[in-house]
Amino acid sequence: xxxxxxxxxxxxxxxxxxxxxxxxxxxxxPIENKQYKVLPHTTSMEVRWKDAAGVVRFCVEYAxxxxxxxxxxxxxxxxxxxxxxxxxxPETDYFVRTRAYNGVRWTEWTDITPIRTxxxxxxxxxxxxxxxDITTKGPSWAERKSHVGDIIWQSGNDxxxxxxxxxxxxxxxxDMKAMLGDLYDYSENEKPTxxxxxxxxxxxxxxxEEREIVDLLNGKYPNTYEKQxxxxxxxxxxxxxxxxxxxxxxxxxxxxDVATADLRKEMIDNLCPLAAxxxxxxxxxxxxxxxxxxxxNRLIGGIPSSPQVYKSHGFLxxxxxxxxxxNENYATYSSSAAVVEECRVEVGENGSRRxxxxxxxxxxxxxxxxxxxxxxxxxxxxxxxxxxxxxxxxHPVRAELNFFYE
Numbered sequence: 001x002x003x004x005x006x007x008x009x010x011x012x013x014x015x016x017x018x019x020x021x022x023x024x025x026x027x028x029x030p031i032e033n034k035q036y037k038v039l040p041h042t043t044s045m046e047v048r049w050k051d052a053a054g055v056v057r058f059c060v061e062y063a064x065x066x067x068x069x070x071x072x073x074x075x076x077x078x079x080x081x082x083x084x085x086x087x088x089x090p091e092t093d094y095f096v097r098t099r100a101y102n103g104v105r106w107t108e109w110t111d112i113t114p115i116r117t118x119x120x121x122x123x124x125x126x127x128x129x130x131x132x133d134i135t136t137k138g139p140s141w142a143e144r145k146s147h148v149g150d151i152i153w154q155s156g157n158d159x160x161x162x163x164x165x166x167x168x169x170x171x172x173x174x175d176m177k178a179m180l181g182d183l184y185d186y187s188e189n190e191k192p193t194x195x196x197x198x199x200x201x202x203x204x205x206x207x208x209e210e211r212e213i214v215d216l217l218n219g220k221y222p223n224t225y226e227k228q229x230x231x232x233x234x235x236x237x238x239x240x241x242x243x244x245x246x247x248x249x250x251x252x253x254x255x256x257d258v259a260t261a262d263l264r265k266e267m268i269d270n271l272c273p274l275a276a277x278x279x280x281x282x283x284x285x286x287x288x289x290x291x292x293x294x295x296x297n298r299l300i301g302g303i304p305s306s307p308q309v310y311k312s313h314g315f316l317x318x319x320x321x322x323x324x325x326x327n328e329n330y331a332t333y334s335s336s337a338a339v340v341e342e343c344r345v346e347v348g349e350n351g352s353r354r355x356x357x358x359x360x361x362x363x364x365x366x367x368x369x370x371x372x373x374x375x376x377x378x379x380x381x382x383x384x385x386x387x388x389x390x391x392x393x394x395h396p397v398r399a400e401l402n403f404f405y406e
Contacts, residue, residue: 163249
């Protein structure tokens with residue numbers, strides 16, 4: 001499988017390919033290949049290049065054969081430096097090249113980049129529900145649960161796979177199963193106090209092949225950290241393609257002290273090699289989702305943040321893999337005061353106040369098309385204000401993922 005991965009940018013206006021793109025004029029200096037990258041999805045691909053002084057137009061050509069005989073082309077006016085090409089076929093080889101126009105002549109074509117589109121796309125969501133046993137953060141679970149359903153079912157959400165945390169109380173699990181049971185199957189974490197209590201997937205779209213409750217501390221510190229120590233794992237078969245996905249739902253311990261930060265790191269250091277080995281053995285890509293209780297760049301006593309530890313193991317933060325992001329400048333949680341009194345969401349520029357995440361592995365098997373923090377804003381239009389009551393002190397995080405197989 002051949003593909004190159006870049007950050008996804010917003011789609012830009014296109015100019016239909018014409019004479020200029022195929023001009024035989026004497027070429028200008030070529031575009032360096034390192035400045036030109038491609039991100040394939042399932043039925044589209046994003047092409048991106050670096051801007052260059054004096055360039056007024058860029059051209060992209062693509063075809064299904066390396067000879068570039070039956071070529072299609074699009075042109076983009078500078079200073080735009082990317083283009084979204086849609087209408088492609090899944091699991092299909094394409095060949096791409098670019099060049100630039102400086103107002104007088106075209107550069108040479110870049111070398112041809114071969115890519116292959118993904119097999120299928122899946123929407124994935126993580127949601128910390130706020131445990132039904134927690135009574136100090138606003139309304140009771142009985143008052144909140146219908147609003148949890150509202151946000152899961154809201155237009156444009158409706159995930160294919162959903163992992164929930166702080167869902168260990170039997171009554172809360174029963175309510176979630178009743179709420180989603182018509183359309184979703186589920187795996188239930190049998191550990192009675194474990195936070196990642198349920199993983200849901202759409203009926204008719206997936207089939208459960210394997211499940212396991214994973215001790216993220218490998219037996220250390222027995223009879224402690226019972227809420228956070230167990231990861232919830234399922235292997236799901238995508239029925240339309242016959243391919244499988246490995247999904248881990250986790251909830252790492254909260255706290256800003258060095259000991260807790262070190263514990264989070266230890267859990268991730270145990271989980272990532274385990275998941276990577278499972279991926280290598282099965283040939284399946286991995287999703288890790290959940291509440292990591294750490295913002296992206298926070299160092300505590302020199303201990304790296306949870307996302308930084310995941311990155312060190314080759315696991316990618318879906319937020320950073322796309323720029324088609326919704327509500328990217330809001331936190332994924334609300335403070336106790338915001339939940340109880342103000343019904344608002346915290347501001348966090350460029351994802352800086354996220355503690356809930358979706359990670360993917362390996363880079364060659366998964367790309368991200370879109371990312372969203374799912375929010376229900378108040379109808380009066382007040383900045384940062386959400387509809388009352390807040391379903392939880394966390395907000396769902398959703399990503400659209402494209403999967404590649406050999």
